[in-house]
Amino acid sequence: MRRSRVLALVVTGVLVIAAVGWVVGSRLRSPAEEAASRRPPKPSLVTSAVERRKLTSTVTVSGTLTYGSPLPITLAGMVGGNSGGGGAGPGGANGAAQRVTTAPKAGPIRAGQTLMQVNGRPVFALQGKKPMYRPLVPGTEGDDVKQLQRALRVRASGVFDAATVAAVKRWYAKRGYKAQEPDLEARKSLQQLRQAVQTAQETLAADRKALDEGLDVRPLRLRHDNARRDLKSAQKALAEAPEVTPEQETQLAALRRAVRTAEEQVLAAEQALAEARKPAPTPTATPAPTPSEVDTSLLEMKLANARQDLDEAHRAVAAYEDQVRVDRDKRLEELRKAVRTAKEAEATAAQALKRARKVSPLRTKVTHSAANLADAQTLLAEFRKTYGVSVPAGEIVFLPKLPARIDKAEVKPGDTIEGKVATVTSSAFAVTGSVEAKEAKLLRAGQEAAMETMDGTQLPATLSAVGEDAKAGADKPKDEEAETGSVPILLTPGSAKKLKALVGSPLTVRISVGSTEGEVLAVPVAAVITSADGRPRVRVALDGDRTREVEVRTGLTADGVVKVTPVGGGQLKEGDRVVVSDA
Numbered sequence: 001m002r003r004s005r006v007l008a009l010v011v012t013g014v015l016v017i018a019a020v021g022w023v024v025g026s027r028l029r030s031p032a033e034e035a036a037s038r039r040p041p042k043p044s045l046v047t048s049a050v051e052r053r054k055l056t057s058t059v060t061v062s063g064t065l066t067y068g069s070p071l072p073i074t075l076a077g078m079v080g081g082n083s084g085g086g087g088a089g090p091g092g093a094n095g096a097a098q099r100v101t102t103a104p105k106a107g108p109i110r111a112g113q114t115l116m117q118v119n120g121r122p123v124f125a126l127q128g129k130k131p132m133y134r135p136l137v138p139g140t141e142g143d144d145v146k147q148l149q150r151a152l153r154v155r156a157s158g159v160f161d162a163a164t165v166a167a168v169k170r171w172y173a174k175r176g177y178k179a180q181e182p183d184l185e186a187r188k189s190l191q192q193l194r195q196a197v198q199t200a201q202e203t204l205a206a207d208r209k210a211l212d213e214g215l216d217v218r219p220l221r222l223r224h225d226n227a228r229r230d231l232k233s234a235q236k237a238l239a240e241a242p243e244v245t246p247e248q249e250t251q252l253a254a255l256r257r258a259v260r261t262a263e264e265q266v267l268a269a270e271q272a273l274a275e276a277r278k279p280a281p282t283p284t285a286t287p288a289p290t291p292s293e294v295d296t297s298l299l300e301m302k303l304a305n306a307r308q309d310l311d312e313a314h315r316a317v318a319a320y321e322d323q324v325r326v327d328r329d330k331r332l333e334e335l336r337k338a339v340r341t342a343k344e345a346e347a348t349a350a351q352a353l354k355r356a357r358k359v360s361p362l363r364t365k366v367t368h369s370a371a372n373l374a375d376a377q378t379l380l381a382e383f384r385k386t387y388g389v390s391v392p393a394g395e396i397v398f399l400p401k402l403p404a405r406i407d408k409a410e411v412k413p414g415d416t417i418e419g420k421v422a423t424v425t426s427s428a429f430a431v432t433g434s435v436e437a438k439e440a441k442l443l444r445a446g447q448e449a450a451m452e453t454m455d456g457t458q459l460p461a462t463l464s465a466v467g468e469d470a471k472a473g474a475d476k477p478k479d480e481e482a483e484t485g486s487v488p489i490l491l492t493p494g495s496a497k498k499l500k501a502l503v504g505s506p507l508t509v510r511i512s513v514g515s516t517e518g519e520v521l522a523v524p525v526a527a528v529i530t531s532a533d534g535r536p537r538v539r540v541a542l543d544g545d546r547t548r549e550v551e552v553r554t555g556l557t558a559d560g561v562v563k564v565t566p567v568g569g570g571q572l573k574e575g576d577r578v579v580v581s582d583a
Helices: 002-027 031-037 143-152 162-174 184-212 218-239 246-277 297-359 363-385 467-474 478-484
Strands: 046-049 051-053 056-067 071-074 100-102 107-109 114-118 121-127 396-399 404-409 420-425 429-436 448-452 458-466 486-493 506-515 520-524 536-541 547-558 561-566 577-581
Touching: 056 486, 056 547, 114 420, 121 143, 143 162, 184 363, 218 297, 246 297, 297 363, 429 506, 448 486, 458 467, 467 486, 506 547, 520 577
Parallel strands: 121 396
Antiparallel strands: 046 577, 051 520, 056 429, 056 506, 071 420, 100 114, 107 404, 114 121, 404 420, 429 486, 448 458, 448 506, 458 486, 520 561, 536 547, 536 577, 547 561
16 A cells, blocks of 8 residues: 555656657757747738728917907007197106096997096097097198097088087087196197287377388378378269259259140040030920031130140250250269369379388388288287187097907006007907918808817807918917918807807817818828829729729818729729728
8 A cells, every 4th residue: 555655646647758858848948949930920901990980170379269350459549638649658648647537448339438537537438440640720731630520420521610519518528527728838829829920900090100101201201191081082982973953853843744734635635625515305206406506616726736745844854964964974974084083183283202212211110010911810810720628639439349348457546658548349349369381271251160069069250360461360470370380260160159268268260271071081190102104093902912003083082081082994992991091
């Protein structure tokens, strides 16, 4: 039994040794076997299936949602005061600093609303395309005046006239302010100009009096004055000369009475003759005498004499009227001659006086005094044209579109006005960004786009502008564009709903630059090769490692694949596998 146990142990040990030897032997390789195991595998083709799909090519942009059309706001001049010109600087009316008393507040702003206050004076926002560039004072003309008149809703004449002044006063009063009146300096200037005119008038009058009182001029002046009085008397006598003198009027009245008397006598004679010629009624049957039996010769003679007297009376009136006309013409001619004589005398006296005044030593002094008076009157007239209620250049800011919104205030209360006071944007949303110059060549205004927010929400948009047209919206410095070679773009969201909370947030925008009309055959771009003849081809994988080439015409490329169309009788269909790489 002990021998059996020993035998079992020996057998077990042999088996263990044999197993260990087999394991070790199986893992040991000869140098040839080791070299063979390190050889690369046999090359094989890398392929991809031909797909039928619709292709859409896009340009991806990282953008930011903002309010559109940012516009920096600066004041065109002083707020308050009457001085104009230049940009708004630290100097205000009478040298006072232009200091902000109420700063612009972020938020919406409407036409006519107060943008801010400077030195207690308002700065109004009005709609207009032309910027304010000068103070508008009475008499000012131009398109900027017409623009203000449209905003105030008065007749747009283009002249700052009395109606515009009244409208400006109402405008300011309705908003709790007083329109800008002439300041103390302007009132002083007006008073000084008035005094200058008055002094010049007094000086000229004194010099003229001294000239007229001179021994070489005074006698001639008296002669001229007398000649003028004689001329006025002659002209008055001619103007008041009657058509008929009182004596002639009396004689005409007597002659006309004689005519009337003769007319009465003719009428009486005619009536008597007519009565005599009538047959008289008789109570008996005895026939009445015929008219021939009545003696009417005497009555006929009286009638003839009466008619002759009437004709003579008419001739007498006519003759006397002719005589009156002749006398009147003669009298008027004498009066006209007297007027001509008086005019000649007055002209002679005036010429002599003028000659004497010219050669008088005091004449030069009078000439200078007259010129000084004309200059003083001209200065006063010019000053009056611009004197009155005005609109200082800094109190109006014209914005292209209203309502708008103040995006950012650049000043705070207590600051002096030195440049930009605020940035105004439109109330519409916009997405700004930039693309590389080569991608910009693919972009055109009006292309559709899709915006993706941080949480994955997809929103529609439209490309609004590229390059120069988008610079205002992109708000990107020119120097930065030159360094990076990027081109700004501007997009308009398709809807404003729920966008207010996303202002300032980054967005991923994909702009569609082209697409196929429907599904087309598409292969990876790497599958298209150019053969020695310069024509594009794809290699279709067959059984084993065999391939066949198919000539194709390429089209739109999108997302790493390209549209292909077989040409030259080649066959290519969906599901075929094309070679992308030989390894």
